[in-house]
Amino acid sequence: xxxxxxxxxxxxxxxxxxGVAVAEPAPTAVAQHAENRLLSAKVIKQLxxxxxxxxxxxxxxxxxxxxxxxxxxxxxxxxxxxxxxPTTASALxxxxxxxxxxxxxxxxxxxTRVFRGDTGSTADNLDxxxxxxxxxxxxxxxxxxxxxxxxxxxxxxxxxSDPTVGATVDALRATRTLAARSGQRLARGxxxxxxxxxxxxxxxxxxxxxxxxxxxxxxxAGIAGPYDIRGQxxxxxxxxxxxxxxxTLYLGYAITSWNRAYGLYDSPSEAFRAPYDQVVExxxxxxxxxxxxxxxxxxxxxxxxxxxxxxxxxxxxxVLASVLKSNxxxxxxxxxxxxxxxxxxxxxxxxxANSRSCQDTLRAHGTRDSRVVNVGEVDHFTSAxxxxxxxxxxxxxxx
Numbered sequence: 001x002x003x004x005x006x007x008x009x010x011x012x013x014x015x016x017x018x019g020v021a022v023a024e025p026a027p028t029a030v031a032q033h034a035e036n037r038l039l040s041a042k043v044i045k046q047l048x049x050x051x052x053x054x055x056x057x058x059x060x061x062x063x064x065x066x067x068x069x070x071x072x073x074x075x076x077x078x079x080x081x082x083x084x085x086p087t088t089a090s091a092l093x094x095x096x097x098x099x100x101x102x103x104x105x106x107x108x109x110x111x112t113r114v115f116r117g118d119t120g121s122t123a124d125n126l127d128x129x130x131x132x133x134x135x136x137x138x139x140x141x142x143x144x145x146x147x148x149x150x151x152x153x154x155x156x157x158x159x160x161s162d163p164t165v166g167a168t169v170d171a172l173r174a175t176r177t178l179a180a181r182s183g184q185r186l187a188r189g190x191x192x193x194x195x196x197x198x199x200x201x202x203x204x205x206x207x208x209x210x211x212x213x214x215x216x217x218x219x220x221a222g223i224a225g226p227y228d229i230r231g232q233x234x235x236x237x238x239x240x241x242x243x244x245x246x247x248t249l250y251l252g253y254a255i256t257s258w259n260r261a262y263g264l265y266d267s268p269s270e271a272f273r274a275p276y277d278q279v280v281e282x283x284x285x286x287x288x289x290x291x292x293x294x295x296x297x298x299x300x301x302x303x304x305x306x307x308x309x310x311x312x313x314x315x316x317x318x319v320l321a322s323v324l325k326s327n328x329x330x331x332x333x334x335x336x337x338x339x340x341x342x343x344x345x346x347x348x349x350x351x352x353a354n355s356r357s358c359q360d361t362l363r364a365h366g367t368r369d370s371r372v373v374n375v376g377e378v379d380h381f382t383s384a385x386x387x388x389x390x391x392x393x394x395x396x397x398x399x
Contacts, residue, residue, distance in 0.1 A: 036173070036174075036177050037077040037170045037171075037173040038173075038174040038177040038178060039077055039078060039088065039174075040076045041073045041074070041075050041076075041174075042074045043071065043073055044072040044074050045071075045072045046070075046071050047070050047132070049068055052068075052069060053066055055132060056129060056132060056136070059126060061129060061388060065137045065389075065392055065396065066133075066136040066137065068097045068136060068138065069096075070095065070096055071094070071095050072092065072128070073092070073093045073094070073095070074090060074092065074121045074122070075090060075091045075092075075171065075174050075178065076089075076151060077089060077170055077173070077174035079147065079163075079166055079167045079170040079171075080170075081147055081154065082157040082163050087152065088151075089147055089150065089152040089167045089170070090119075090121050090144075090149075090150035091121060091143060091144040091145055091150070092119070092121035092128060092142075092143040093140070093143070093175045093178060094131045094132055094134070094135035094140075094141045094143075095141075096136065098138060100184070101185065102186075103138070103187060104138070104140070104189070104191065104399070105172070105175075105191065105215075106141045106142070106191045107141070107143070107171070107190055107193070107194075107205065108193055108198070109168065109193070109194025109198030109199075109201040109202050110143065110145075110198045111127075111194075111196030111198050112196060112197045112250065112253065113149055114253065114284065114286070114289075114290045114293050115289045116148070116156070116287065119145040119146075119150045120145070121151070122145075122150055127143055130384075133388060133389075133392060139191070139395070142168075142171050144170075146164050147163045154286070155257075155260065157257055157260070158253045158257035159253075159254045159257060159258070160257060161327045161330075164205075165201075165208050168201070169208060169209070169212070172186070188215065188216040189216045190215050190218055191218045191219050191398070192209065192217065192220045192221070193220070193391050195224060195384045196226070196384075197225075197226070198223075199224050199225020199226070199227070199341075200226050200330050201225075203330035203358070204330045206220040206339075207335075210333075210336060210337070217337050218398065219338045219340075219394075219395065220335060220338075220339045220340070221340045221395070222339075222340075222341050222342070222355075223342045223383060223384055223388075223391070224354075224355075224384065224387075225330070225350065227330050227331050227354045227357060228328070228354050228357035228358065228361075230316065230324050231357055232351055232353045232354045232357050234313060236351045236353075238314055241348070242348055242349065242351070243348040243349060245294060245297070246348065246349045246380075247300070248299065249294060249297060251305070251313070252272075252280055252283075252297060253284050257284065258320075258323050258327075259271075262319060262322075264319060264320060268280060268281055271306060272305060272309075273304065273306055276297070276304055280304070283296055330358070331359075331361040332361060333362075334367050335362065335367050337369075338369040338370070338398070339369065340371055340373055340391070341359060341371070342355075342387035342391065343355040344375050344376055344380070344382065345376070346378055347379055347380045348379065352374075375390070
């Protein structure tokens with residue numbers, strides 16, 4: 001029963017072959033290929049203002065800022081995969097029913113999803129509700145599924161930065177095309193927010209938007225993001241401060257993903273104990289439902305990983321250290337826009353210290369306006385529900 005209870009808490013955080021040179025991640029090519037990315041747009045649902053209020057109330061979200069009805073679309077668009085080759089991805093785009101011709105834009109970045117069918121474009125969940133909340137307040141809202149999730153092919157490159165950033169910017173391009181079909185345009189200065197894995201991704205996407213002239217950056221609001229894997233999240237996963245099943249899922253997902261991208265081991269048995277070495281890679285194929293994955297894994301990282309690999313996780317070196325360096329730097333830049341980092345102190349999926357660490361790094365780079373917002377002594381998923389209305393209120397204050 002514990003695994004069934006924990007499954008909800010497991011799914012939204014985020015967190016090299018020996019002798020082979022480490023390949024640097026392929027560039028996102030975000031500043032390139034700005035042509036039309038949109039392949040198709042399918043109407044998922046249309047909600048009046050009254051229906052939006054009722055819908056959001058079911059998620060216990062504050063509806064006081066709801067101004068209009070919304071139209072929900074499933075977008076299929078062109079992007080670039082982990083290997084640098086063309087692929088397709090999907091996204092949820094929610095447009096407000098408004099006479100405004102120029103729309104301010106929010107991009108909402110989801111947390112850890114193991115099963116491709118659990119993203120906002122394909123399932124009714126908090127990610128969809130968040131997107132509706134922003135759109136009903138007047139924002140064109142773009143919620144990418146990322147590569148390898150939603151209706152996109154292949155496996156999701158979990159916690160690999162470049163394909164996540166690339167898929168997000170290409171989803172913005174696809175949404176720009178969709179909006180233009182009804183005579184609307186997206187205003188410059190995208191407001192970026194996300195939860196857990198998406199909280200970390202919000203900093204990565206924000207950095208890319210700031211340095212690209214195409215869309216521009218308006219503000220960043222991350223919620224419960226694992227911004228400091230090496231300094232905070234990984235130690236907490238290994239010393240028991242994280243919930244054991246959550247830590248096992250996140251680490252299993254990340255290590256198998258990084259192995260596919262960079263080559264961390266020659267054989268799964270080098271990293272995973274028997275019998276998990278025989279099944280763990282196949283579990284994280286984007287086609288297994290989350291409960292099935294959780295039920296197939298042990299309760300703690302120490303039961304999943306070999307002693308030798310646990311030692312590597314505790315003291316990363318070589319290829320593993322290079323992988324972490326490449327994919328664990330979301331706050332290593334100087335935003336020229338306001339940044340808010342929302343987090344709860346009772347979070348046992350992504351420890352609160354991640355947000356403090358990110359703020360310290362931003363300030364070291366000379367960032368003028370960054371704050372950690374303590375949303376209370378709440379757990380991981382409650383922090384998202386509590387923070388979302390606060391993020392919306394803050395975005396509205398920046399108009």
